[in-house]
Amino acid sequence: MLLIKCPYCEEERPELEFRNAGEAHLVRSPAISEQSDEDFAAFLYFRQNPKGLQFERWRHIHGCGRFFNAVRDSVSDKFLTVYKAGEPRPDVETLLNPETVSDAEPAKKRAPRAKKGEL
Amino acid sequence: MSIQSHSGSNRIAGVGRLVPAKTVRFTFDGQSLTGLEGDTLASALLANGIHLVGRSFKYHRPRGILSAGSEEPNALVDVERDKSRKQPNVRATVQEIYDGLQVKSQNRWPSLTFDIGAINDVFSPMLPAGFYYKTFMWPKFAWKTIYEPKIRAAAGLGVVPGEADTDRYSNRFAHCDVLVVGGGAAGLAAALSAAQTGAKVIICDEQAEAGGALRYETDVTIDGKPGYDWATETLASLRALENVTVLTRTTAFGYYAQNFVGLVERISDHLSNPGSDMPRERLWQVRARKVILATGAIERHMVFANNDRPGILLASAARAYLNQYGVAVGRKVGVYTANDSAYAAAIDLKRAGVDVPVIVDTRDNPSSPVIEEARSLGIDVVTGHAVFSAGGKRRVSSISIRPNKGGNERKVVVDALIMSAGWTPSVHLFSQSRGKVAWDAANERFLPGTYAQDCVSVGACNGSDGLQQALDEAVAAGGKLAGETGFKGKTAALKATGGTDWVLGMIGSAPGAGADTTVKAFVDFQNDVTAKDVRLAVREGMHSIEHVKRFTTNGMATDQGKTSNLHGLAIAAEALNRPIPAVGLTTFRAPFTPVTFGAIVNHARHDLFDPTRRTPMHAWHAAQGAAFEDVGQWKRAWYYPQAGEDMHAAVNRECVAVRNQAGIFDASTLGKIEVVGPDAAKFLELLYTNPWEKLGVGRLRYGIMLREDGFIYDDGVVGRLAEDRFHVTTTTGGAPRVMNHMEDYLQTEFPHLNVWLTSTTEQWAVIAVQGPKAREIIAPLVEGIDLSNEAMPHMSVREGRICGVPTRLFRMSFTGEAGYEINVPADYGRAVWEAVYERGKPLGLTPYGTEAMHVLRAEKGYIIVGQDTDGTVTPQDAGLTWAIGKNKTDYVGIRGLLRRDLVADGRKQLVGLKTKDAHVVLEEGAQIVANPNQPVPMTMIGHVTSSYWSQNCGRSIAMALVIDGTKRLGETLYVPMPDGVIEVEVTGTVFFDKKGERLNG
C-alpha cells in the first residue's frame, strides 16, 4: 500500500483513501466539437503509459475529495512530487537532480512528457 | 549411543533441548506415534524412523524430509482438525506437533508405500519438461476434456478442503521505527541495538523460537554465553522492553512499496485445543520507517542421481534435528559436501554416537580445521570424489562413490545421507522490495546490490561471512537506522567465537549428473525438475531464465525454488555457455512462503465482506414479507408475496394494482446530488446532453449523461428548485461514479464555474406513489402545495409539507401512470410511508417491488441504463435523440457523438419485440438472427435486453438492441434457443398507453 501526500491536505495518507484517475495534463479542447478525428482520438484514447516517470491524476476521494496531480516512477512506485490541479507540469530534470540542474546544458534537457525508454 | 524409545527410536538421550517427559501423541496416516513437546512434525517423524512422507508431484516418486525449515519442498502433508478446519500442503518442517494432531500424506493412492501413480516414474521418458505444451496439443478439444483433467488428477499435491473454513483470522495495522525481519544472531543483535536507543522496534521470526542457526551451531559463543542461551536471553530481554514487539511464528511474506511489510503470525496452529475465540492467524500490516533484513541463508542440496530418495537431507537440517530435537536422522549417515559446513554436522553426529562411515567431498584438496577434526574422529574423508548415485527406493540404502573424473566405483551402505552444496543468501525480501541483486562472482552467489527502499540487509543474507562480522554489521545497522529515525543512543558491541563461514561450495549439477548423462538428478524436488530438464529447455530454445523457468516449472512450486533456483540457473548458464549474471535471476515475488486465504480475506467474509445499505423503510418491507434483491450494496424490496403467491403471481397483482388503483414503491436508493451555485445550470449544460438554462424553477427534466466517447453513462430526472439549485437524481448503481464524474469535471475542466456538489442520496427517503388514485391518496396529507393538474402538472416539483414534515414533492413517473415521488428527510421516511400507506390502503394502494417496477417501465419503453444500454449505446441508438439540446455547442460527449462509427448506418438500435406466441417470454441476453436456417455459426444481429410477462398487456413484452432496428419495424426476426427457434415481430418500444395520456391524469 502506497503512502500518498495530498497537496490540499498537506498530509501523507494511505492509498486506501485515494483513487487513481489516469494520465494527467490531458487537455479537453474548449472547442472540442470542432476537433479533428486525430486530435480527438489523441485526447480520448492515446496514453503514454511510460516505464519510468509518469504524470498522473489522483483523487483524495475518501478525504478532502480533491483531484490533484502527481509524478510517480512506474517502476519503483516512488512519488517524486504531488501538485494541485491546474498547476504547471513540474520539470523532470529538476525533480531528479534537485541540486545539479544547470541551464548551461540545454541539450540534456528532457522533453516535458516522459517517454518510454527515456529514463 | 543410547536410545530413548518412547518418543521415537532415533531419539538420543541427553542430546537436544526437548524435555523427555513431555510427550505428545499424534497420528500419521492413521498410525499412532509419540513425539515430544517442541517437536516439529518432521523431527517427530524422524525420531520414529519415518523418512517417507509423500509422493512427488509428477513422477510420484517417494519423498522424504529435506530440510528443517520453511524452505521444505518435499514433506508436504495434510493436517485436519475437523472437516472445516483442514489444511493441505502443510510443511512438516514448520508444523509443530500437539496432542491429537492428525496428519495424512498426500498425492498417493491407494497408500503411501504403494502408489499406483508411481508408474509415471517408469514412463518418465514420455513426461519430459514442457510435455504439457508439446504432447497434448492435438486434437484441440481433448485438452479440456481428456488430457488436462487426467494430468491434474495424476499430478498434484494436496486436496482442497471441501467445506467453508470455520477458523477466525485477525488483522492488525502497526507502525514502527525499525522492523527487523529474522531472529537469528544478526536479527537479534540488530533489534537489540535499535531497541537500546529507545526506537520503536518490531522483530519477527518464522520459527517458534528465535536463534536461527544458533539452535544447531553448538560451537558458538556470544557475549561469553553459548549461542543458543544468548539468543534465548536476548529474546526474553527484548520481550521485556516496552518499545519492542517480538513476534515469533511470524513470517514476513511480502515487502511492498514504502516499507510496507506483510507479516502473518500463526497463533493457534501449534495448539491442541485452541480457544474458540482465538484466531488461527493474524495478519500484520506493518509500516516501518526503516527495515533491517536479517533473513539468513538457505543451504543447497547436491544435484546427483536419485538425490531425492527419502533419508537424504541437508546437512544443516540433520544438525538441527540432532542438536535441537535430539534426533539422529539415521544410524549410518553418509555425508556429501562441496564446502566446509557439512563437516560440523558430521562431527556433531559422530560425537553423539552415530556411525558416520564416509564424508565425500567434491573438492580436490580442501583444507580446514573441521576437516582435520573429522579425520581425527575416525571419519573416512574422501576428497576429489562425488556421490554418483543413491541406492534404495523408499529410503536411501547406499551411495555409489567415484572420483570426480570417473574411475572405480565404491559402494557404501548408509541409511541416511546428509549433503551441502553451499549456502544461498535469502535475498527474497530484498528483491521483493525492488532492490537489485548483484552477482558475487568470487563466491558464486547473488547479494543485495542496489537498494530501492529504506532498508539494510545484515548477516548471512548480506553475504557477511562469519558470525563476528554478521554481529558487528547488525549492531551498527540497528544503531544507525534507529538514529536516522531520531533515536540516538549508545549501542553495545557483541563478541562472538566459533561458527562456520557460510561461503563457497558449488552450484549446478555435481559430477555424474553432467550434460552427457540422463540420470534423474533433481534440481527442484517439488516440481520434479531434473538437471536434464533444464538442459532440454535450453536445447528447445529457452535462452532467458524466465523462459527456462516456465518451460521446466523450475522454482514455480509452493517453495518458490528456495533450494533450486541457483542450481537451475547454473545448469542453464552452463548449457548456454554464458556467465550466470548474463542469464539472469528470476524475480522474487510475494509471498515468501504460502499464505492462507484466511489471513488475506480476514474479517471480510459473510456480512462483513461488503457494507449492506438499507433504506429507512427496510424494516417495514421485511415485516410485510417482502423478498429482497441486491442492487449494488442496497437491499431492495423485490416483490411482496401474499399467502399462496409465487413471485409471478405477486408481480402480476402488483403491476395490475398500479394501473388500476395505485402502488407505493420505495425509491430511496436512487442517487441524489444537490447541484448549487450561480453557475449550476451552466454546469448541468456541460454534464448532460439536455438544455437546462431555460428549465423553469419548479420544473423537472429527464437528463442523459454521456461519457466523452458519446456513450450513455447515466440518466435521471433533474428538478430545478431555484435559479441556483438543482436536485439531480441518478441510477441506484451509478450514484457514486456519477458524483465522481461530476467532481472531476468541476474541479479539473470547468473550475471557473461557481458550483457546489453534495451527495444527498442518504439524506432523502423517496416514496413513489403511482397510479390513477395517486393524487387522491396523498392530497389530504400534503400542506402548502396545490396538487391540481394546472398548478402542478406532470414533470414539476414543489416544496411543502407532508404529514407535517418538509418534502420535495416530485410529480413524475417511471410507470407511465400519473404519480408522485415524495422526498422526505430520511429519518421521517418510515413514518410518512406508513401514513401514506394507511391512507391509501382502503383505496387499493398496493406496495410494489423492483420487479413490478421493471415490468411497468418496460411496458412504457423506459430504459434502464446498464440493462438496455451496455456502455456502447448512444442516445440515438436508444431512441433518445429528443433529449439532446440541438443548439448546444458543448457538453461532455458532444464530440464523441460525431465519431464516424457512431453516425454510420448499421448501429444497433433499441426496439420492442413481440413474440408471435404471446405466452412465450424471451430470455434476456438471447441472440437475434434474421434467418434461422443459415448454417452455424449464424450472423447475430442483436440481443434481447429486457423481457417480461406483462399482465397488463396480456402478453410477453421485450426490448432488444438490433442492427438498424428502427428500419425493421414490422419485420419478423428469430431467436434461436436450445429447444427451438422463437419467432418475434419488431415493434416500437411502447407497449402500453402509446399516447401517454395516463401521465396527465
Ligand SMILES: [Zn+2]
Ligand atoms: Zn486531501
